Amino acid sequence: MDKITQMNEEIFAENLLKAASELKEKMGIQSTVDKFIIEPVEEEGKMLDGGDEMMKRLVLTKENIGDKKLSVKDVVGVLGGLFPRAPIWINISFIEVEEEIAIFRLDTSLRFRKPTLLRNSESGHAPFKVIC
Numbered sequence: 001m002d003k004i005t006q007m008n009e010e011i012f013a014e015n016l017l018k019a020a021s022e023l024k025e026k027m028g029i030q031s032t033v034d035k036f037i038i039e040p041v042e043e044e045g046k047m048l049d050g051g052d053e054m055m056k057r058l059v060l061t062k063e064n065i066g067d068k069k070l071s072v073k074d075v076v077g078v079l080g081g082l083f084p085r086a087p088i089w090i091n092i093s094f095i096e097v098e099e100e101i102a103i104f105r106l107d108t109s110l111r112f113r114k115p116t117l118l119r120n121s122e123s124g125h126a127p128f129k130v131i132c
Contacts, residue, residue, distance in 0.1 A: 003115075003121050004116070008083050012080055013073070015127075015128055016092075018124065019130055020092065023132065024102060027094055029102050030100075031097055034101070034102045034104060035071065035102070036069070036106050037106065038075065039106065039108065040110050041107050043109060043110070055110065059081055060108075064078075069101075075106065082112045086115070087108045087112055088112070088113045089119040090109070091107040091108075092104055092106055092129070092131065109127075
């Protein structure tokens with residue numbers, strides 16, 4: 001898969017849904033609704049720029065997102081604050097099914113970068129990586 005060259009709300013949401021669908025298929029998960037818990041990950045030795053720091057201190061705080069189960073639209077709203085820049089990587093894993101709602105965990109980098117630098121482009125749904 002070629003490097004991704006664009007990122008916006010629509011592409012990000014589409015890629016999130018593709019990654020969730022792939023994970024559900026691999027794990028045999030049946031659900032009518034998907035919700036996501038965002039977990040920011042501090043990367044030791046990695047520098048944050050001004051935009052990264054702003055997202056870390058104002059948006060990706062425990063008070064703002066801690067353990068909240070978010071819709072796709074809400075995830076895009078939270079992580080899309082710097083589009084076309086997006087988290088350089090996001091690992092998506094399954095937590096549980098709760099009353100026909102699949103709950104996923106999004107471990108996300110605090111480093112927001114332009115689309116050509118996003119990881120996991122080979123998956124077809126950058127920056128998301130499915131973790132089973």
